[in-house]
Amino acid sequence: MSPNLRSLLSMRLLMRRFILRSLRPVLPILFLLAFALPLLLHIFIPEADHGSVAIAQSPPSQQEIRGVWMTSNDLDILRDRTKMQGAINQLKQLNFNTIYPVVWNAGYALYPSTVTQQSGIQPFVYKGYEGQDMLADLITQAHAQGLLVIPWFEFGFMAPPSSELATQRAAWLTQRRDGSQTSISDAGEVVWLNPFRPEVQKFITDLVLEIVTQYDVDGIQFDDHTSLPNDFGYDPYTIALYTRETKKAPPPNPLDQAWMRWRANKITAFMVQLNQAVKAKKPKAIFSLSPNYYDFAYKMHLQDWLGWLRKNIVDELVVQVYRPNLESFQEQIVRPEIQEAQQKIPTGIGILTGLRNKPVSMSLIQAQTQAARDRGLGVAFFYYESLWDTSPESAPERQAGFQALFVNPAVRSAI
Template identity: 65%
Template structure:
């Protein structure tokens, strides 16, 4: 059942931005005309009509005559399918809903709708809900979640119901199997989920979820079910499942409409853990119909102009769910007309709950009601699904957390980015601005397709570690954002130290945490995988390191807003390479002035500098010992105060420290250099500055943190 009663209270609007390690900061709006939704739900109450072929024909003919264009027949209700399901049959769940001639009711409705030119989008009404007494709940008590006091049910518009655990992999597989079965069995125009593809905020205190939360966070769930972090964690898990469900649907039918009909956003997120705005932004939703069931027109109108509605209708067909009546509560046609017109004036479609109350259970005569609907929809508005394709995320920019420790291995300092490779579990790999390409051990891979090349690649890191392994192409995902296509990845199977640096990270068989090199100066494969993020997210990034608070982040996608306050220096463009997409830039900044107290080096401005998160201790390489003056190779002492500057760009001074990663500076002689001096700032620079990398315009920027 849909939510039948108006909400009698309002909650302040808060756009919840965090999801599965992502923070959408700005949505990308691209205005374009949208097909108007004119629909109606066909519910359990309408089943006497749905089971009769002749009545179905009359119903659909009438809807078409009145210029409706979409029907939403219920297919999942009370723990039972409304069609003969092989999935539930294997579980021993009975099927009760044959037509009067023994026909498959859903097959008949979809077939007749197509002949009338109507879209038929099956409605997966109950979502994660099921009666506690149903065969489904009885057979799988471990699939149910519960409140903190052990209660397994809640009171809804459909009565007392239990809730399947949306975080349990077996529940997710069951729901996925049903949805894919519907799309496959009927070649359906799409599938619609409503406010029950969610979980009431009081639930989630079952053993499975408690253990999962403790495993991922190190803490038990908060006793307050409305604690912000606990809400976010559960909402993010549901979001992740909806992404997977969308992928399963699109794999079977790319132009299927993945539709959602939730409550208004603030209510949906805070009380139902349904973060549908982020579903839209992630490109998961193809059609949105927000339920606004209320009698007062002013209250109704207030829900049509919220920021999330305005944003969504610029991206996908958007409509409003309008109550046309219940058997025990009729709604006047004048109220329906005023609400439909209010929606139409704002470019929104309308879907009515439910068919029987359009004119059969109504205070006005049938002919009068039908004439009024004809006035609301005087002209046809056909909907075409042939042009529907997989949507891309609509983010202009997102913020991804950076962690201080990797999934494996030990390191004194570093920024670690959580990525999933080839569909594997998310792993925290070292983010390195001094190299390019994703390099991971074999155990980080999942079961997604991998295109092997047979090519063995070799990479030597700054600390002297040699990485060897095969180059493959596969998917990479950060949180819920994936690369647009497979990217090259080195599967590291061998690590050793160069002879000159026997104390490299490979010493002692320390586990390899993986590296994601985000430099744009690649000379060979693999290349920086950030190049293949969708849309604006691939146009550069900002590292906002904050060692003091631990709230470091990687901001993907440069915008005019987040570029503000940066002093920008130009990089030198490198020749294009066929195997590497986009522009290549020498990431070493020119004209860096170097001063070291206690030496003859006073504002010497012929150095190059690399801002490198992959190096724990900073260093300066000299082409010859003569350039060092009285300085000797080795570690600078705290008395050798050091200053790095680029006029009008950077002014960085410090006293060298004695702890790795905290301003330790080493001097080296490197005859192979192509410059007199090359400075590697190491990770300590990022404690003081936010650093911007722009591969489109060839710029690197610095902004001093307060």
């Protein structure tokens, strides 16, 4: 090795030793920065989207539900054109936007129904005092004021045992394991149409399509009675159907999970078909549902409405939360299934404004309504007459109370 080259190498070695001695005090800091820098970059610089990162979605923009049910207790208003016009005007002034008029109650259609007349189960026709079609009159007046009209199939598969529907179509009824056919509901003693029979499904479908096609409605609503009490389904037809499909007899315990699921799934399948039939006739019709809270609906009445929601057959949900105080009301409106519904469709809470023998104070109505609205939920009140005609406060006081709740209009339109 030449002297010059040896001298050059020695100089480089000396320089390297000098650099290492100089850096030795700060080496721990450099190592720390080496580990911390990637973490800091991850925190402060957004990661590029390569299709594998889940991003939370905000709820869709929804129109607030401000509705009221018109029940059979409101027939005097429905049948009197002048009273009807006054009711519509009042609801418009108080910034309501939706009316749910009853059209199926106690085994009878509350409109001139060709379906029920041809079936021979309705010997009379509900008409207004001037002979008018009550439903057509309501729709005309409500639409003129910009309110939606979504007729309500209140009784679903339920009927009084004395109705022509029950007496003339006895084969359509289902029963318990002991052979009994009636149960006690809010409407009194009732029987239940068998939701698994094709004849029953066709009858309900024909009624619904009659409404959708013959009237300028904005949708159709079903409630907690589009269901079946969990101890029903032991009629010969259903037993044979279950045995054929599962190769075993229905269990004696009506709460058997597989037996409950089979019956609930059958009701779900019918509702899917009903939704398809409605949409085929009127694609923009709102397919509305007003059930009880989910645990009760499924366990007690085989109504798997959360499954219906996930199958995308529900366009609007109004969960009935009729509670006597604010605390129990608030417990119900925070349930996860309600939050899930809010992410997809207009969602509201049904609030009791009073019964003829059980008035509800305006202060409680306001507190429950505000609690629902604070969570981004709409509201619907049960029922029209109890808004201010049968109440502990005067009608002007009640109307002022609703005006304070809905200061500004909330316009709704069909989907």
